[in-house]
Amino acid sequence: MHTTQRPVVSAGSPILAMARRAAEYRAAGRRVIDLTLGEPDFTPPAHVVAAAQRAAARPLGYTPTNGIPELRRVVRRTLERDRGLRRTDAEVTVGCGAKQVIFNAFFATLRAGDEVIIPAPYWASYPEMVRLCGGAPVHVACAAGSGFTLSPDALATAVTDRTRWVVLNAPGNPTGATYSHEAVAGLAEALRRHPAVMILSDEIYAHICYVAGEYVSIAQVAPDLSERILLVDGVSKAYAMTGWRVGWGSGPADLILRITAVQTHNCTQTSTVSQIAAVAALEGPQDLLTGRCETYRWRRDAALAILKRSRHLDTQEPDGAFYLFPRLAADDDVAAADALLEAGCATVPGSDFGATGHLRLSCAIDVATLEEGCSIIVATLGGNPAWSR
Ligand code: PLP
Numbered sequence: 001m002h003t004t005q006r007p008v009v010s011a012g013s014p015i016l017a018m019a020r021r022a023a024e025y026r027a028a029g030r031r032v033i034d035l036t037l038g039e040p041d042f043t044p045p046a047h048v049v050a051a052a053q054r055a056a057a058r059p060l061g062y063t064p065t066n067g068i069p070e071l072r073r074v075v076r077r078t079l080e081r082d083r084g085l086r087r088t089d090a091e092v093t094v095g096c097g098a099k100q101v102i103f104n105a106f107f108a109t110l111r112a113g114d115e116v117i118i119p120a121p122y123w124a125s126y127p128e129m130v131r132l133c134g135g136a137p138v139h140v141a142c143a144a145g146s147g148f149t150l151s152p153d154a155l156a157t158a159v160t161d162r163t164r165w166v167v168l169n170a171p172g173n174p175t176g177a178t179y180s181h182e183a184v185a186g187l188a189e190a191l192r193r194h195p196a197v198m199i200l201s202d203e204i205y206a207h208i209c210y211v212a213g214e215y216v217s218i219a220q221v222a223p224d225l226s227e228r229i230l231l232v233d234g235v236s237k238a239y240a241m242t243g244w245r246v247g248w249g250s251g252p253a254d255l256i257l258r259i260t261a262v263q264t265h266n267c268t269q270t271s272t273v274s275q276i277a278a279v280a281a282l283e284g285p286q287d288l289l290t291g292r293c294e295t296y297r298w299r300r301d302a303a304l305a306i307l308k309r310s311r312h313l314d315t316q317e318p319d320g321a322f323y324l325f326p327r328l329a330a331d332d333d334v335a336a337a338d339a340l341l342e343a344g345c346a347t348v349p350g351s352d353f354g355a356t357g358h359l360r361l362s363c364a365i366d367v368a369t370l371e372e373g374c375s376i377i378v379a380t381l382g383g384n385p386a387w388s389r
Contacts, residue, residue, distance in 0.1 A: 176318020
């Protein structure tokens with residue numbers, strides 16, 4: 001039976017585990033700069049908070065599992081405004097963050113042994129979600145030299161008769177990898193030859209892209225594949241609303257129906273107050289997104305300037321998202337992250353993202369603290385022969 005082959009437990013998120021360790025050090029009175037979580041440090045816009053306050057004062061019962069109608073409507077308008085995509089109401093569903101929508105999609109579609117192609121480095125939750133749903137993650141290594149992007153050839157080589165999904169995440173966590181229009185068109189062309197493969201396009205960092213005019217979704221480039229694309233997005237990163245837990249998926253109506261069916265049996269719906277706040281975020285002024293993107297770019301540059309001083313680190317300049325993913329001189333990234341935590345800076349080992357020998361640093365923190373954290377990293381690695389070139 002399908003369900004009996006699903007693993008009973010998972011290791012839990014390694015990113016959250018490292019953040020917990022940093023919190024324990026702090027609780028014990030140690031000063032630790034925490035560069036672990038992808039957690040924007042901005043507050044949500046005032047009009048969003050006001051909308052939530054008004055909503056919380058009203059009696060609110062259960063609302064539709066696929067999201068309150070106003071939010072589905074605004075999500076559709078946003079997809080049209082930002083991506084030029086026209087979607088019907090039946091093609092949109094709302095969940096407790098992008099994370100739950102992705103999990104529900106895998107849960108609704110994977111049978112035991114089905115394969116999901118995940119370009120590496122990857123967000124640590126993708127392979128765990130696939131395993132929890134009984135599937136088999138298939139990692140495809142993407143080289144730093146090609147900006148950590150998946151090539152059409154590598155994709156085509158990884159596809160088998162068991163492939164159910166391919167995951168695309170741009171700008172990517174942890175590398176910031178982005179794809180040009182041509183690169184996306186190349187992937188779409190490869191996927192046309194494999195009509196059974198569904199495409200998960202995780203666009204949660206779409207608004208944090210440093211290459212002007214470059215962000216492009218496969219849903220825009222290949223409208224002929226729309227029946228196979230699940231586009232996932234949410235308010236967490238763009239609007240600094242991680243804790244509000246609102247994300248959405250847009251895809252073919254039959255898939256959306258199945259995702260929603262899974263949702264009816266776990267959390268029913270995400271918080272109605274949060275959904276009303278998300279409507280305010282999407283409908284309100286959008287110029288804050290550009291301003292925040294500029295702030296992230298400034299922080300990225302400040303952190304890079306310090307990391308580049310080290311002979312023991314090789315750090316690429318990411319084109320999007322708010323992480324840095326330096327390569328260490330040695331492969332033992334877990335030991336390096338442990339040593340850095342002892343020295344007062346918490347990072348996440350690259351092996352948690354499918355790339356040993358790297359560290360992930362989140363730049364979603366004020367620039368002075370970020371610079372201090374990077375200085376600790378440079379000093380600690382430079383002072384230890386184990387990580388010296
Ligand atoms: N997708 C990626 C690539 C992420 O990095 C994250 C959060 O770190 C998510 C999805 C989850 O987003 P949400 O907070 O909307 O669940």
